[in-house]
Amino acid sequence: MAFTIRHTATALTAATLALCGSAIAAEKTLKIYGFGAKSGVVGIFGQQSEAAMQAAANIINKNGGVTLGDGSKAQLAIEYLDDRCNAEEGINALRRIASLNDSVVAVGPTCSNVAEPAFGILQKKAGDSSDSGIQFPLYTDVAAKGGLASISEWSFRNVPNEANMYKSLFEWIKVARPELKTFWGGVEKDFAHSNFTYKVIEKNAAANNLQVLGASEWLLNDINFSNQVREMKRAKADVVAISAHPFTTCGVLKEMARQNVRPKMIIGLTSSSSMETLTGCGAQAQGLTIPTAFAPVTDAAKEAAAAIQKINPKYNMDLHNAAAYENIFTLKALIEKQKIMGRPDTLTEDREKMRQGLAAMQQTEGLLGKVGRTNDREAVKPFLFVQAKGNDWAVLHTPAQ
Amino acid sequence: MTATDWLDLTQSWIDGVMFGTTYALIGIGFTLIFGVMHKINLAYAAASIGAAYLSLLVIELVPTPLVYLFSAFAGGLLGALIYFVCFRFIPIKSPLATLMSTVGMLLVIEELMSHLTQGMPQNYPAMLTDIGLEIGDLYIRGDLMFVFALGAIAMVLLNLLLKRTRLGLATRAVAQQPVAAQLCGMGIDKTNASTFIIAGFLGGTAGAMVGAAIGVLSPLVAMPITVKGLVVTVIGGLGSIPGAIIAGLLVGGFENIFQYWRGVTERDIYVMLLLFVFLVFRPNGLFAPPGGRD
């Protein structure tokens, strides 16, 4: 009996050592973190971002992984924290990530109301030793309220520049649809993004021969749009622009259908060019025109759309998580270029190198083409105009960039 | 004020009042439960919307009126669930505990709705959408008329239930004098449970009506409906059903008028001021509840 037990013990020990040995000999991992809304009303955004990041990481790992500063290869691993679109939780998540010894960069957050505080607690000017803000680079995929990256030299974004997109959209409308003369707006007033972007929309409409007759306003969880749509109906404008998120966009579109308001063109908010709008009110959203930074029109884009379906067939690629996908590839290139070592003892240097790398980028690879960078750490993404057709978004026009 | 302005004002009032039926239904539910148990069920509005979500399960299978009926039944079920989880086992002298437990329930229901639909707004069917009544330049929405009618039917049925059935008798007895009712042999727990189920039925109808009136369902809707429902209950008088009905229609109408007059950013401030006016001048609400202590 004792003989057998001792032999079993030796065998087990040997086996364990062998496994450990093989683990030691196995590849290193470099983690890229993310944080954003994975649950709650906007939970789909974070879930799809995480899936996109994972899809990109899978492709990179299949092709050998990423090369670290010492020449060794590492596999990319993604870890995504949920902040529930809540500022306090977002700050906690960022602090948590920054306090780990294997984090050199993070992608996120999803919500603009989390991004602004998150960027606010970062060190404002790199190298300013009197500033005790966190020294950790963030590369945002979704939070799109204008101008946020300028808050800190550690915050970088890969989100569409709505000012450019709407400028281009209205310039194209002036040329392609000269018969459209009047404009009426609709804006969700209590959400930073839609409120801010509406000002951009209205400005560009006015600058392109559209007479702005006025705008209707509502709040993000309003349920009754009869007054607003009645004003709209009375104005009889050719073009109606709705700067709101899918829930109220659908509410307004349904009310417009009820009151028989049929403008010649309806324009939407960039973030509404996703499946949500089509699930909520596909029938009423037909013809809705939106400028977007993603459509499966190039080979890279189609590959990305297929890749995310492999992670989970229920997920889609849209302009939000396409940015997360692009970010992983960009970060992989930067890790190699900046010779990131990925060890706990090189943590501070790695993060600074990452920041320098992000700051020095002039151009990145996007799924629709090259993405330019601005001086205040924002992106200039190629875009096109899509229109809701059937159960999907069809490309309406690709403007010259 | 031009003729157009008067027209707009009248139209705003009509739309608002018809929409206010949904507020009235939610208000009745709150007031019913408060009248019987002297406790508030903060999860009520969320459960009503939750019932509408549950009715999404049968959307492809049955015609629209049955979808609404399913929602009502689901509401009754959720009502019973909330009673057992949040009220049945908490001692009567801990009102704060039931307040908190219903808050917990509200959070669970809201989260379940987001979780199961990934937060995406869900299309909800409405009846009579293409029909409308035109009186001169005024337009009364067909689907809102349906909501109004259904709400009215629900209120009439509730009244019949309360005045003509034994269950209704028991409910009213427990509301007025719980100890005496017990002495007469009425089971308090059974009566309370049935009150929750009845209120839940009503709530499920209200949830379906909210979905039908907007056209889409979203978890975002639960909180504002809760607040409006509570405001309606207080203005109507705690425990008074006719009060809740009238208050619901009033709040719906005035809300739209305030919006027309001062815009959407200030609208809710005025609705709250309306509440304060009532609290200052008529603290017992429009109709003081019938008899009883407190």
Add this chain to the structure above:
Amino acid sequence: MDFYFGLAQVIGIHTLLGFSAWCVLQTGQVSMLQGGFFAIGAYSAGMLTTMWQWPILPALLVGGLLAGIVAVIVGFPALRVKGLMLVVATMAFAEVVRLGFFNLTWQVSSPDGMIGPDGSLGFGGIRYFPSNGWSTLEVCVFIWILVAVVFLVLGWLDRSRAGIIWRAVGEDELAAQSVGINLTTAKVSAFGVGGVIAGLAGGVFAHYATHIEHSNFNILLATFAIAYPIIGGLASLWGVLLAAAFVQGFLIEGLRFLGDWRSLLFGALIVVVMLVRPDGVLRRREPKAGARHA
């Protein structure tokens, strides 16, 4: 370690918020207004340090004071309503405060451009702590010194005559009145003290988050505020601290490994705690019959 200091900061802020609700709950008033006072403190302290370069402590104290003054002003009309009506009235007023800040635009120019509250876009750039080189540990210690001071003050109040008066009013208003206690002074003072503490908490929050906007100060925050004393047990200030640590530390951060089940568990656990301990986790120790109270 930085993360834990940051988490401790959050727990500290929420503990202060809980203390403010505790004061009001002692007198038997359920106030949903603590979030509103929190907002007043946040915006005022934030504006003072950002727009007019005040040092942190005076800014926080002024924020607290302003909130306290508003609380006293609100405390008087609050006397007229009780129970559920007070809940709804304070909820409504909190919404009015939130909407007020939604509409508040007041900016001044600075070397970094225009700073100050910008209506619905919020108020960013409140970077007093990082700009002045405070480490996470230093901010954490600062917050907890504030918590300790408030704890000691409230503990002293609790043991003094004022505390006895508050608790008497909370237990039975009629009896309290019959022994000559002035209800007005008791209730309004509770409101006022609660307001000051909530304002302090808000000011700290603004500097913690560096960016605040109206949606931070919604009804959910007010619900958290009263949840802490109710879950923790009204008898004890330690209970508030425990509850804040439990909710913010365990339920929100500690359960991260559960993924999206975390949100569902959150509400469910609150329900469970209320079922198991309806009077709060740290209950009031019932005095033995005949025992003398010191």
